[in-house]
Amino acid sequence: MWTVAVLIREGISLFEFGVTAEVFGIDRSEAGLPLVDYRVCSDGGPGRVESKHRPSVCVESTHGLEGLADADVVIVSATLPSTGNSAEHRAIREAHANGALVVSLCSGAFILAETGVLDGLSASTHWLFEDELARRFPLVDVVSANLFTDTGRVVTGAGTAAAIDTCLHVVRRELGAAAASTIAKRMVTAPLRHGGQQQFVDWPSRVDAAGTDRGDTGLAETLDWAKARLGTNLDLAALAERSALSTRQLTRRFIAQVGTTPLKWVTHQRVQRAQELLENTDLSIDQIGHDVGYASATQLREHFRALVGTTPSAYRQSFNLGA
Template identity: 40%
Template sequence: MLTYHSGARYLHGAGLRVESRVPFRSVVVYAPPRVSSFGLSMVSNIFADRGVAGLPRFEFAVCADRPGPSRTDLGLILRVEHGVEAMAHADLVIVLPADENDPPALPAPVRHALIGAHRRGAIVAGYCTGTFLLAEAGLLDGLRATTNWKLTARLAAEHPSIAVDAEALYVDEGRVVTGAGAAAGIDMCLHLLRREHGTAVSGAVAREAMVIPRRDSGQARTILTSGAGADCGDGDDTTRVVELLAWMSTRLPSRLTVDDLAARVLMSSRTFARRFREVTGTTPQAWLREQRLDCAEKMLETTDHSLEEIAQQVGFGTGAVLRRNFLKRHGSSPGAYRRAFGRPALTSTEDAAPARTPCGTAAGAPPYRSA
């Protein structure tokens, strides 16, 4: 069960446990030799200071084995101002990958810094080959973890005490979080934002960074596998499904059946269901349920609407249906979530649009009434 932090509260399983902890603000990323240029640009974008937009003001820093010039995987020279001692004061430490085919060595000072940050209570995360450095530090012993799909067997062989999940996009073990390869780092970082700061903040950051707001863990590998043997018509079908997803996201209150959706993209129901799974890794109704829950979370965070009003606006029909689905996702009630994450509405042109709900759903759509 995932744990959600906000202010001084933890949403902890089915019960609410109050502890003294605030969401992370200071973020330090460790850049090993030949660090991924993509990874470095990605995390610096996700955790940029967006205080002017009413979003959290993160303190972001890059550290390396020692201050000074360091070369990236593209041969670019990066001037790093901090050594590993920067981890000592970070709320969140992220270990970036280097060569995706060969995990880098873990220098003793980095090992001690990672262990020290974890013992102090910081969140420690890593993805792709960065997961191996967390494993070498002993931070993954007895836990589930994931890494680049090409390296999962190697991780399991070298660290048998780790339960390696070869299918996961990211794995959340509380204060230790791991991600798969490349773009999964984006998903891992957005998951951490969502977990600690709420859906409204992670969604706003995703829009600013122009990335997909949410991909659930376990989704990516399914997409990769199911698309491997696709025929030549896939590109056209994929485009239509992707365009349909955007349309569906603005019709959450409506009753959307597989037959109706298939007709909209000019496919048979069977072909549509197959193409939809290839693109999203799930079924249309499961995708809609997750989108509706995301929208409900945002409304719980940013509005004072009643549970019944929210259920109607996001497409669950009744508060009881929303509560049941919310409990399945979080193990806690909508009320507990609102007490933990409730805040004034974020200011943005999208959120302020009078003809739409806080989730961007078209107002006035007929309600969806289905358990």
């Protein structure tokens, strides 16, 4: 059984903690997902931990810090900015040394930084805390505005809603794209926003200065059109023509509304589709590369490794689907 242990402490933020419970704490075995041993851990627990909210809401931990020791994933949930205590630091360092994937959500990055596991690594946190994290921990390379940063054995997520992206990313890299898509569909959220996207985007108003509803000013139709044609030429000119915009206008609107550039978005969509085909079909890697729009398997491998951190062959073998 896959074990996910969440460290909570006084001043816990209920939203980020609730995301961990929604993603990892629900039995979805009927949908083909593995059972998860979901542990809520606190120093001195089991016991009640008070939230930062007023009036206060308490969360009941199920384990003490020993619950982190043999976990596959350890998540330090968001709290009032704190560097934690020595017992928490020791438990996190030991779990990391034992091979756990260590994750922080929002201000949880401060506790990870204090343990030393972020030294020399890039890390994300809520944009409000970026300067403070960089000032207090100069050995940590604080990445500005990312949704999350994955450095291999440590994943750090930004604030609030980015906890959803971070937790779904953990599911995707550990259990596969199909598992992440299943959970995202149940949560009625987007299955994939890559970590390099911005923490905040500007959504244009439908109503102009005169109070006239101008209709949908977004890119939804173009995005749907492109996702249905990943195997075709989706260069900047083709996307701009479909959107009835200049390439410069399209790029500006993509960055504002989607949080990334058009071509980076296309690459993310192609790699995600390749993940699904690797899991669920026995198509060759050459064929999958062609189907998602790459001229060769070499191109697919380059983009796949850059975004997923492994090769298409290793990914298929890991999830034992379509092999």
